[in-house]
Amino acid sequence: MTEQGTLRVAVIGTGRMGADHVRRINDVISGARVTAVVDVDGERAKSVAGSVDDCTAFTDPAAAMASPDVDAVLIASPGPAHEETLLEAFRHDLPVLCEKPLTPDSASALRVLQAEQRLGHRRVQVGFMRRYDKEYMQLKQLLANGDLGRPLLLHCRHRNASVLPYFTDQMLINDSVVHEMDCTRWLLEQEITAVTVVRPTPSANAPEGLSDPQLVLFETDGGAVVDVEIFATCGFGYQVQAEAVCENGTARIGDAHGLMTNTAGGWGGEIAPDFVARFEEAYDREVQHWVDATRRGEVHGPSTWDGYAAAAVCEAGVRAQAEGRRVEVEMIERPALYG
Numbered sequence: 375m376t377e378q379g380t381l382r383v384a385v386i387g388t389g390r391m392g393a394d395h396v397r398r399i400n401d402v403i404s405g406a407r408v409t410a411v412v413d414v415d416g417e418r419a420k421s422v423a424g425s426v427d428d429c430t431a432f433t434d435p436a437a438a439m440a441s442p443d444v445d446a447v448l449i450a451s452p453g454p455a456h457e458e459t460l461l462e463a464f465r466h467d468l469p470v471l472c473e474k475p476l477t478p479d480s481a482s483a484l485r486v487l488q489a490e491q492r493l494g495h496r497r498v499q500v501g502f503m504r505r506y507d508k509e510y511m512q513l514k515q516l517l518a519n520g521d522l523g524r525p526l527l528l529h530c531r532h533r534n535a536s537v538l539p540y541f542t543d544q545m546l547i548n549d550s551v552v553h554e555m556d557c558t559r560w561l562l563e564q565e566i567t568a569v570t571v572v573r574p575t576p577s578a579n580a581p582e583g584l585s586d587p588q589l590v591l592f593e594t595d596g597g598a599v600v601d602v603e604i605f606a607t608c609g610f611g612y613q614v615q616a617e618a619v620c621e622n623g624t625a626r627i628g629d630a631h632g633l634m635t636n637t638a639g640g641w642g643g644e645i646a647p648d649f650v651a652r653f654e655e656a657y658d659r660e661v662q663h664w665v666d667a668t669r670r671g672e673v674h675g676p677s678t679w680d681g682y683a684a685a686a687v688c689e690a691g692v693r694a695q696a697e698g699r700r701v702e703v704e705m706i707e708r709p710a711l712y713g
């Protein structure tokens with residue numbers, strides 16, 4: 375850290391999320407600044423570094439992590455690149471905020487989990503930003519205080535206006551529904567034990583080869599059932615909603631009850647265009663939380679264990695999707711480090 379206690383961060387991957395986090399660290403939150411950016415696309419790294427004072431561009435994550443000007447790492451490269459970067463960060467014992475998914479499959483997530491255990495202390499906060507969203511935090515508090523009784527069902531909707539052409543059926547699970555996997559575990563404080571996927575005839579608006587939408591069902595070890603509609607090409611905007619049905623009542627979030635208008639014989643509100651707009655405050659709170667904890671020498675928030683558990687559920691989900699049957703989740707016991 376600098377003499378003033380400012381955390382010097384390397385942002386690895388400067389695409390949509392990485393560039394947004396660079397802006398957030400430098401212009402929105404306090405206590406940190408970006409001193410290095412890394413992208414395998416060197417021109418992109420240079421262009422992002424050029425927009426920031428005293429920031430060096432790298433194409434190799436290991437070189438940035440070896441720099442004396444780096445105290446912590448924010449990983450925003452694509453999921454398959456996370457394992458190698460996380461292991462390198464552990465070699466330097468650097469604190470990490472790693473965008474979701476921790477890694478795309480449970481074998482690689484387990485390797486990361488084991489490496490962190492060998493280190494002997496937690497180093498990673500995983501970027502499950504919904505845990506920092508105001509409405510999700512309210513729902514979490516309500517369920518935790520017990521007034522509604524035991525949660526029986528959780529109905530979730532996850533709709534994106536559109537996705538990039540390379541999006542696959544597996545990514546509906548690994549890239550999108552992974553958020554509901556984490557929310558389910560966090561909100562209900564239960565593990566997901568089995569996954570089933572059913573699909574209607576795909577929307578005519580879905581790109582060739584993408585079976586969109588899909589309905590993903592989780593069963594939990596606390597006896598709850600969770601249904602997730604994932605509709606990645608709904609066209610009209612970005613909607614993330616959740617309704618908990620409990621023994622003594624229900625609670626619902628994500629209706630965007632902000633500005634409501636009455637015009638031309640109708641009434642209505644706005645729908646966010648994308649996740650960057652819908653979860654802007656949550657991303658800000660998430661990164662501020664990470665910087666504050668790191669400056670105190672602490673690690674909080676979604677852990678490597680949470681990343682591993684989500685990866686294990688994803689793996690069951692991808693198999694359930696491919697094989698058209700209910701698949702049980704296979705997970706190791708929770709290690710003491712994450713107790």
Ligand SMILES: NC(=O)C1=CN([C@@H]2O[C@H](COP(=O)(O)OP(=O)(O)OC[C@H]3O[C@@H](n4cnc5c(N)ncnc54)[C@H](O)[C@@H]3O)[C@@H](O)[C@H]2O)C=CC1
Nearest residue numbers: 387388389390391413414415450451452453455473474475
């Ligand atoms: N929390 C959230 O709501 C969201 C999280 N994400 C996550 O953020 C991460 C990045 O996603 P996007 O920004 O949408 O992707 P993107 O494709 O826009 O950007 C990724 C960047 O990483 C670079 N890159 C690829 N391999 C690399 C490596 N080994 N080292 C350094 N840079 C590398 C690419 O050249 C590209 O510039 C993913 O893990 C994704 O799942 C993405 C969207 C929303």
Ligand SMILES: O=C1[C@@H](O)[C@H](O)[C@@H](O)[C@H](O)[C@H]1O
Nearest residue numbers: 474532534549550551553649
């Ligand atoms: O993480 C995200 C994207 O990668 C994913 O593609 C979207 O479906 C999610 O809503 C967004 O939060």
